[in-house]
Amino acid sequence: MNQHYAMMIDLTSRRCLVVGGGPVAERKACSLVEAGANVVVVSLTATPRIKQLALMGQVEWLKRTYRQADGEHCFLVIAATNDKQVNLAVYRDAVARGQWINVVDQPALCNFTVPSTVKRGKLQIAISTSGVSPALAKKIRRELEQSYGDEYSLYLDLMQEVRGWIQQEVSDASLRYQLMKELVSDRWIEQCRTNPEGVRDLMLRWIKKQLSIYTWEGVHHETIGCWNEKK
Ligand SMILES: C[C@@]1(CC(=O)O)C2=NC(=C\c3[nH]c(c(CCC(=O)O)c3CC(=O)O)Cc3[nH]c(c(CC(=O)O)c3CCC(=O)O)/C=C3\N/C(=C\2)[C@@H](CCC(=O)O)[C@]3(C)CC(=O)O)/[C@H]1CCC(=O)O
Numbered sequence: 001m002n003q004h005y006a007m008m009i010d011l012t013s014r015r016c017l018v019v020g021g022g023p024v025a026e027r028k029a030c031s032l033v034e035a036g037a038n039v040v041v042v043s044l045t046a047t048p049r050i051k052q053l054a055l056m057g058q059v060e061w062l063k064r065t066y067r068q069a070d071g072e073h074c075f076l077v078i079a080a081t082n083d084k085q086v087n088l089a090v091y092r093d094a095v096a097r098g099q100w101i102n103v104v105d106q107p108a109l110c111n112f113t114v115p116s117t118v119k120r121g122k123l124q125i126a127i128s129t130s131g132v133s134p135a136l137a138k139k140i141r142r143e144l145e146q147s148y149g150d151e152y153s154l155y156l157d158l159m160q161e162v163r164g165w166i167q168q169e170v171s172d173a174s175l176r177y178q179l180m181k182e183l184v185s186d187r188w189i190e191q192c193r194t195n196p197e198g199v200r201d202l203m204l205r206w207i208k209k210q211l212s213i214y215t216w217e218g219v220h221h222e223t224i225g226c227w228n229e230k231k
């Protein structure tokens, strides 16, 4: 089988079905909710977390066994029961509808799998072992979590602001490239870690200085001033 293609999907408001209500279904349902999907869980029993999400209106829980029609109008389907026959039926129904399907106990029946993911704000590092060892994926996630701390979340929030501004205002492509290259240096990540309150101002001052070195005109400095006052 070919290796799966890695991509990031926007699931906002997409109807997604999770069949089963145990710990594995819970993990999948929670990550779908985090991605903004409209999650429907079908299962006679459910973990306390799934029940809580249902009470809060974050998932729709249908407290019964699976029916063929449950997957109608769903973007993707996850078969997460402890019954291989039920999972197989869910798989067949999804394939017949041309849907994305993940069967948690049979990797060969998945047309997508869920990677282990390190999350730091806008940064996501996904780890897949092509289904060979989810335990290794989890181990690598834990290792990466030690190296990539919360400073990356702040760093990317700053980049969103700064890069957008640079793209809009700095017309010289080589200067833009040079600025972005230097902004990704470890010293800025380190500043986000050790000086979260002050890093934004330092960065702004640094950019102003770079622009003046490159004999940028006054109009750009003024724009930086406006940007500075935005927050
Ligand atoms: C990454 C993660 C994401 C998530 O689920 O959200 C995920 N499994 C996780 C944990 C985990 N899963 C299992 C263990 C026990 C140890 C072990 O068996 O290794 C542990 C570890 C633990 O629980 O501690 C057992 C297991 N998993 C699958 C089978 C079926 C089979 O292999 O036949 C069995 C045997 C069941 C049995 O024996 O009964 C199948 C799949 N599991 C996948 C993903 C996909 C492949 C991902 C990849 O390519 O690496 C795939 C193919 C389908 C899918 O589920 O998408 C999540 C880590 C989250 C984290 O980072 O903490």
Ligand SMILES: NC(=O)c1ccc[n+]([C@@H]2O[C@H](COP(=O)([O-])OP(=O)(O)OC[C@H]3O[C@@H](n4cnc5c(N)ncnc54)[C@H](O)[C@@H]3O)[C@@H](O)[C@H]2O)c1
Pocket: 019, 020, 021, 022, 023, 024, 025, 026, 042, 043, 044, 045, 046, 064, 065, 066, 080, 081, 082, 083, 086, 103, 104, 105, 134
């Ligand atoms: N992919 C993974 O990451 C992974 C990890 C561990 C285990 N597994 C596999 O996932 C399966 C589920 O694990 P679990 O620990 O969540 O199981 P579990 O036994 O705790 O839960 C099973 C759930 O399925 C529901 N269910 C059973 N029949 C159903 C039906 N006809 N319709 C709707 N719901 C039904 C039950 O009510 C229960 O809520 C295990 O059998 C195991 O093989 C997968």
